[in-house]
Amino acid sequence: MYARYIPPSGGQKPLRNNEDSSATKQSPATSAATTTNVDGLSYSRYIPGAKPTQQDALPIIQRFDDESNSATPKRKRDEEEQLPVSENIKSKKSKKEKRNNDLEEVESTSKGQRVKESMKKEKKKDKKQRNASDDEDDEPTSNESISHQQEADVDGEDDGAHDEDADMADEALDSESDPEASPAEKQKKPPKREKKKKSQGADVEEAQEEEDDKRHKAVFERKAKSLKYSDMIKEQGIVEEPEEPAELHGLEPLPQPEPAAPSTAKPTYETLPPWLASPIRVSQDTQTPFTDLGILPKAARFLEQKGYTEAFAVQTAALPLLLPTNKQPGDLLVSAATGSGKTLAYALPIVRDLSNSVITRLRCLVVLPTRELVKQAQEVFELCAKAYEGEDRKRVRIGIAIGNQSLASEQDILVTKETRYDPETYKQLEEEASSKSTSEEDLDELLTSSDTRRTNPRIGPWQGQVIDFHSKVDILICTPGRLVEHIDQTPGFTLSYIRWLVVDEADKLLAQSFQGWLDVVLDKFKVNHYGARDFPDMPYSGVRKILLSATLTRDLSLLNQLALKRPKLIVLESGSDVQVAEHSLPDLLREYAVRVHDANLKPLYLLDLLRSRHMAIGNDATKSDKAAEEQSDSASETSSDDSSSSSDSDSDSDDSDTTSDSDTSSDSDSDSDSDSDADSKSKEKRPRSSLSNSQMPRALIFTKSNEAALRLSRLLTILDKSLATQISTLTSTTPTSIRRKTLRAFTTPSSPLRLIIASDLVARGIDIPKLPHVVNYDLPPSVAGYVHRVGRTARAGRTGCAWTLVGDGESGWFWGKIGKGAGVKRAQKVDRVMIEEMNEDRIEEYESALEKLGKEALESRKR
Numbered sequence: 001m002y003a004r005y006i007p008p009s010g011g012q013k014p015l016r017n018n019e020d021s022s023a024t025k026q027s028p029a030t031s032a033a034t035t036t037n038v039d040g041l042s043y044s045r046y047i048p049g050a051k052p053t054q055q056d057a058l059p060i061i062q063r064f065d066d067e068s069n070s071a072t073p074k075r076k077r078d079e080e081e082q083l084p085v086s087e088n089i090k091s092k093k094s095k096k097e098k099r100n101n102d103l104e105e106v107e108s109t110s111k112g113q114r115v116k117e118s119m120k121k122e123k124k125k126d127k128k129q130r131n132a133s134d135d136e137d138d139e140p141t142s143n144e145s146i147s148h149q150q151e152a153d154v155d156g157e158d159d160g161a162h163d164e165d166a167d168m169a170d171e172a173l174d175s176e177s178d179p180e181a182s183p184a185e186k187q188k189k190p191p192k193r194e195k196k197k198k199s200q201g202a203d204v205e206e207a208q209e210e211e212d213d214k215r216h217k218a219v220f221e222r223k224a225k226s227l228k229y230s231d232m233i234k235e236q237g238i239v240e241e242p243e244e245p246a247e248l249h250g251l252e253p254l255p256q257p258e259p260a261a262p263s264t265a266k267p268t269y270e271t272l273p274p275w276l277a278s279p280i281r282v283s284q285d286t287q288t289p290f291t292d293l294g295i296l297p298k299a300a301r302f303l304e305q306k307g308y309t310e311a312f313a314v315q316t317a318a319l320p321l322l323l324p325t326n327k328q329p330g331d332l333l334v335s336a337a338t339g340s341g342k343t344l345a346y347a348l349p350i351v352r353d354l355s356n357s358v359i360t361r362l363r364c365l366v367v368l369p370t371r372e373l374v375k376q377a378q379e380v381f382e383l384c385a386k387a388y389e390g391e392d393r394k395r396v397r398i399g400i401a402i403g404n405q406s407l408a409s410e411q412d413i414l415v416t417k418e419t420r421y422d423p424e425t426y427k428q429l430e431e432e433a434s435s436k437s438t439s440e441e442d443l444d445e446l447l448t449s450s451d452t453r454r455t456n457p458r459i460g461p462w463q464g465q466v467i468d469f470h471s472k473v474d475i476l477i478c479t480p481g482r483l484v485e486h487i488d489q490t491p492g493f494t495l496s497y498i499r500w501l502v503v504d505e506a507d508k509l510l511a512q513s514f515q516g517w518l519d520v521v522l523d524k525f526k527v528n529h530y531g532a533r534d535f536p537d538m539p540y541s542g543v544r545k546i547l548l549s550a551t552l553t554r555d556l557s558l559l560n561q562l563a564l565k566r567p568k569l570i571v572l573e574s575g576s577d578v579q580v581a582e583h584s585l586p587d588l589l590r591e592y593a594v595r596v597h598d599a600n601l602k603p604l605y606l607l608d609l610l611r612s613r614h615m616a617i618g619n620d621a622t623k624s625d626k627a628a629e630e631q632s633d634s635a636s637e638t639s640s641d642d643s644s645s646s647s648d649s650d651s652d653s654d655d656s657d658t659t660s661d662s663d664t665s666s667d668s669d670s671d672s673d674s675d676s677d678a679d680s681k682s683k684e685k686r687p688r689s690s691l692s693n694s695q696m697p698r699a700l701i702f703t704k705s706n707e708a709a710l711r712l713s714r715l716l717t718i719l720d721k722s723l724a725t726q727i728s729t730l731t732s733t734t735p736t737s738i739r740r741k742t743l744r745a746f747t748t749p750s751s752p753l754r755l756i757i758a759s760d761l762v763a764r765g766i767d768i769p770k771l772p773h774v775v776n777y778d779l780p781p782s783v784a785g786y787v788h789r790v791g792r793t794a795r796a797g798r799t800g801c802a803w804t805l806v807g808d809g810e811s812g813w814f815w816g817k818i819g820k821g822a823g824v825k826r827a828q829k830v831d832r833v834m835i836e837e838m839n840e841d842r843i844e845e846y847e848s849a850l851e852k853l854g855k856e857a858l859e860s861r862k863r
């Protein structure tokens with residue numbers, strides 16, 4: 001709000017706002033015309049000699065509020081003030097433009113009207129004043145001049161423009177003032193002009209004055225608004241960012257980066273990571289003393305006594321990487337032929353590491369696909385545990401979980417519990433359990449049971465009773481399914497201390513889900529208690545992973561699941577061979593393909609093969625076999641010596657009480673070794689003629705399914721009754737105890753068992769000492785399947801033969817993929833074997849055997 005000063009005549013003091021307006025009536029000379037502009041605002045102007053009207057009686061001093069008196073604009077402003085600043089400014093802008101337009105319009109119309117009105121008044125006034133003195137007419141009052149002077153001071157601009165405006169208004173008035181005047185009157189006009197001009201000049205000045213007032217008012221409004229906005233901005237706490245100081249540059253060029261040196265590296269199109277693209281290659285015939293690889297002399301001596309005189313190639317490569325001698329420990333992958341000694345390569349360093357611990361905790365998980373392989377690995381671990389036991393080292397405890405007994409009894413073997421009274425810990429556990437059970441993820445559990453004991457098995461049944469669980473084993477060897485069951489259901493079973501994870505037959509275990517075991521296990525590995533996974537004598541903390549297979553996958557998508565750290569890959573290869581292949585076979589394996597003309601007579605072909613001299617030749621030593629035989633003889637001699645020395649050892653016999661199964665089997669193994677050596681020696685003296693049934697070679701015969709194995713076994717015994725005691729079957733339907741007995745009998749020379757007809761259950765990993773023959777009665781399902789099947793022979797540096805019956809319709813796949821396939825690396829070519837055509841008598845005999853088999857099958861179904 002501001003007041004405009006219009007000085008009263010005769011130096012009259014300006015009136016205060018609330019003073020009576022009657023004061024203005026005192027002098028006619030000081031009469032003011034009050035005009036209301038378009039905004040509804042009132043202002044006064046001085047019209048010399050004008051009579052004060054009712055309107056004129058308004059006070060000379062008018063208040064010009066920011067806010068108009070009319071309701072509408074006020075409300076509008078209120079609305080505007082409620083808007084955000086930016087919108088407010090925008091709306092004000094548009095309003096301002098509108099108002100300017102309106103103003104222009106109003107100005108142009110109201111200016112004309114006002115000028116007309118004033119002209120009429122002037123005419124009347126002139127008439128009256130003509131009667132009065134002429135002098136008064138021409139001179140503006142001192143009040144008016146002062147008023148103009150003040151306005152000019154305030155405005156101080158566009159004087160010339162005002163003059164122009166006045167002239168234009170004058171012209172307009174001339175044309176518009178009296179349109180109906182007669183030409184005579186119009187002719188009289190020139191004498192009036194001067195006077196008129198003066199009065200018109202006064203009107204124009206008034207109009208200018210009005211315009212100036214408006215302009216002043218707009219300026220003040222803007223000022224008031226800007227002050228208001230700055231207050232609002234301060235209130236809202238909006239801080240204007242200080243302007244960044246501008247960086248001044250002269251004409252000198254801006255600094256530029258150094259030009260990159262041209263790359264000297266050769267482009268590589270290798271998509272594999274370096275550890276996979278260039279693995280550690282070891283020749284199959286490499287052998288190194290254990291002590292040279294960092295194995296303690298005492299342990300090495302023990303191994304020597306058990307027949308392990310020197311480390312095999314894979315052990316030579318793997319041991320230094322897994323022992324503390326490796327200053328950059330990491331994960332390890334091993335791709336080595338069947339029977340190359342992979343189990344000992346990982347068992348030795350793990351047992352060595354764990355024998356350093358004091359407390360028994362579950363620190364190593366070994367996962368294998370079948371129960372038989374678990375038992376087999378257990379034997380190797382027990383051997384290593386004995387090797388490292390004593391002096392300042394603890395006896396490493398080994399447990400297995402394969403589901404051959406109830407879960408509860410397995411739980412008892414793996415975990416022990418201790419109860420104690422500890423109210424404080426009890427309370428803490430209860431609080432933890434209740435807070436955990438209220439969390440969203442345990443909502444289901446909370447709904448099913450309000451018992452907090454379900455969420456923490458450490459909470460005892462009585463108030464203040466706490467249960468402590470302790471692992472009974474350092475190493476758990478298990479099948480994946482059973483492992484998941486223990487993780488889910490065994491109280492106190494924890495993987496929090498695991499620092500070794502071994503995945504043997506890794507390609508099989510990674511390719512199939514096996515109850516999603518890997519995700520479950522890896523998830524548990526994410527839990528890290530301080531120092532729980534620290535290695536005592538290695539600069540490493542975490543879980544070291546070892547993956548092994550004779551047909552190890554190079555599929556990175558499968559391997560990546562394991563989140564390997566600093567991995568290294570060991571690949572076993574023949575010394576001279578530079579061929580790079582996916583799978584490699586043992587150097588001393590000899591392969592034969594037996595042509596089967598008539599697939600319907602396949603069982604007869606098998607019988608003829610088993611009785612033929614071909615298999616006898618396979619048993620006999622050729623030049624290279626002789627050397628191997630000699631080597632094995634000397635090994636057996638050593639092992640027989642060892643067995644006698646080991647029987648002297650008290651510690652061994654003591655240990656055998658705790659692990660009677662494995663020790664018994666290792667005894668029987670050593671027996672079988674010496675017996676089979678004697679057997680092979682006697683075979684060498686045998687004439688190379690067709691073998692009688694009593695001289696049947698020891699052979700593991702693979703069929704495509706359980707049913708096929710059972711059928712073939714029965715058919716052979718129908719065809720030749722004398723085979724009944726010499727044939728056994730081994731399938732997934734065979735009870736575990738029978739499987740084990742069968743395998744043991746098979747390796748016992750005194751046992752009549754010479755042939756095992758099996759499904760692929762025993763195709764992987766099973767170690768049958770000195771098995772001379774493997775027969776593929778049915779083709780394997782894949783190349784990897786072939787590698788594993790034939791790998792049951794020619795193990796641990798011995799010779800062995802693999803025979804495959806190939807029907808005419810199958811020869812394409814066999815020769816393409818296996819016999820001549822680039823994916824299989826072998827030392828010798830696959831030989832072809834011909835079986836003589838069957839005569840009619842034999843075919844008849846065979847048909848009647850088939851008939852009998854059919855009847856038996858019907859009868860068994862009826863039962």
Ligand SMILES: Nc1ncnc2c1ncn2[C@@H]1O[C@H](COP(=O)(O)OP(=O)(O)OP(=O)(O)O)[C@@H](O)[C@H]1O
Nearest residue numbers: 308310311312338339340341342343550765767796
């Ligand atoms: N250093 C060694 N000296 C003598 N024999 C050994 C040595 N290392 C391992 N063996 C023997 O070699 C045989 C094969 O070992 P192992 O079962 O570990 O082979 P593998 O490589 O795991 O074979 P697969 O791939 O078929 O599972 C076993 O009978 C084992 O006792």
